[in-house]
Amino acid sequence: MLTPPERYQLVRRISGGGMGEVYLARWREGAIDKEVALKLLLPDLATAADPLERFMREARLAARMHHPNIVEVFDAGELHGRPFIAMQLVDGITLEQLLESIADPLPLPIVRLIATGLLEALDYAHTLSDERGELLRVVHRDVTPGNVLISRAGTVLLTDFGIAREGNVVRTAPGVLRGKPAFLSPEQLRQHPVDLRTDLFSAALCLYEAATLAHPFRRATPDETLAAIERDPAADPRVHRASLTEPMATALLRALEKDPRARFGSARAFRHAFIDGPVATSPELAALVSPHCRSVTQRSPAGAGTLSAPGRGRPNSGWLWWLAAALLSGGALALGLRWL
Numbered sequence: 001m002l003t004p005p006e007r008y009q010l011v012r013r014i015s016g017g018g019m020g021e022v023y024l025a026r027w028r029e030g031a032i033d034k035e036v037a038l039k040l041l042l043p044d045l046a047t048a049a050d051p052l053e054r055f056m057r058e059a060r061l062a063a064r065m066h067h068p069n070i071v072e073v074f075d076a077g078e079l080h081g082r083p084f085i086a087m088q089l090v091d092g093i094t095l096e097q098l099l100e101s102i103a104d105p106l107p108l109p110i111v112r113l114i115a116t117g118l119l120e121a122l123d124y125a126h127t128l129s130d131e132r133g134e135l136l137r138v139v140h141r142d143v144t145p146g147n148v149l150i151s152r153a154g155t156v157l158l159t160d161f162g163i164a165r166e167g168n169v170v171r172t173a174p175g176v177l178r179g180k181p182a183f184l185s186p187e188q189l190r191q192h193p194v195d196l197r198t199d200l201f202s203a204a205l206c207l208y209e210a211a212t213l214a215h216p217f218r219r220a221t222p223d224e225t226l227a228a229i230e231r232d233p234a235a236d237p238r239v240h241r242a243s244l245t246e247p248m249a250t251a252l253l254r255a256l257e258k259d260p261r262a263r264f265g266s267a268r269a270f271r272h273a274f275i276d277g278p279v280a281t282s283p284e285l286a287a288l289v290s291p292h293c294r295s296v297t298q299r300s301p302a303g304a305g306t307l308s309a310p311g312r313g314r315p316n317s318g319w320l321w322w323l324a325a326a327l328l329s330g331g332a333l334a335l336g337l338r339w340l
């Protein structure tokens with residue numbers, strides 16, 4: 001069996017973020033010769049033994065998931081001293097990119113198709129059992145529009161399962177905030193234990209934004225946004241889009257309840273309540289997204305085929321230091337925090 005450096009040839013960088021980089025890579029091994037998306041975590045994260053071990057455990061769990069609406073994970077390990085995940089390469093865009101590039105809210109049948117894909121992916125993960133039939137209690141913890149991919153063919157795919165972990169630290173010190181916590185649930189912000197209902201809250205925020213292009217808790221500052229997630233009731237989405245149906249609006253508001261017990265008990269129940277009318281087809285979604293897609297091979301020429309050496313290419317080493325400290329102290333491998 002080949003080692004990871006023998007197995008993967010980095011072709012070009014697709015994207016570089018605060019927590020890692022995504023590369024288009026070629027996987028050559030025996031009869032296999034295919035393009036994959038290779039996510040490399042930053043070198044800082046590779047140095048702490050516990051996060052790496054935790055990362056591998058989560059990657060193994062992610063690799064067990066096989067669902068048409070979940071990005072397939074093929075492999076994970078260490079490449080040039082950095083943890084990596086090799087996954088299905090999706091030629092398309094993220095829901096975040098789509099929402100940023102449109103002026104009018106998405107047609108309701110398209111919103112229903114995105115909701116169907118996202119909630120079926122979550123329901124599959126939440127009900128996944130091990131070989132003995134024991135529920136694995138998988139919780140995604142980082143359901144954001146950036147982690148919902150839409151392929152050029154019009155398929156909705158959820159990614160980054162298990163990468164975000166409990167203990168996501170949002171407040172580094174009183175009043176100091178890091179990351180982009182706008183899609184975290186109130187219980188995540190309070191660092192309380194979470195279960196599948198935390199994903200329903202985050203999914204509802206994604207769907208609220210997809211349906212209205214508005215975020216019910218976004219305020220002038222990150223601090224105020226966090227306070228709003230914890231305290232303010234979400235405004236009825238029909239304030240932003242009067243044509244939204246009553247069942248869709250009611251389902252969103254229920255999934256956005258502060259108390260997890262007041263939300264739906266499953267992604268399936270959420271989907272049944274939310275999907276109240278015609279659902280678009282994949283070709284219809286494909287027609288809508290394709291004008292906004294650039295080929296994955298053309299996205300980010302910077303850093304093509306090369307790895308950032310430790311200490312280079314970090315967007316903001318100050319917050320990465322904070323992050324490394326948070327990982328070491330809280331044992332968290334939290335990739336889901338971004339600035340608002």
Ligand SMILES: Nc1ncnc2c1ncn2[C@@H]1O[C@H](COP(=O)(O)OP(=O)(O)OP(=O)(O)O)[C@@H](O)[C@H]1O
Nearest residue numbers: 015017022037087088089090094146147160335336
């Ligand atoms: N499997 C994939 N195939 C193709 N492109 C991908 C894939 N996964 C991620 N990308 C691209 O890489 C970008 C960065 O992904 P990454 O997961 O690092 O960041 P994010 O989703 O914005 O944030 P986070 O996952 O930390 O919340 C995505 O926005 C997407 O454009």
Ligand SMILES: [Mg+2]
Nearest residue numbers: 146147159160
């Ligand atoms: Mg992601």
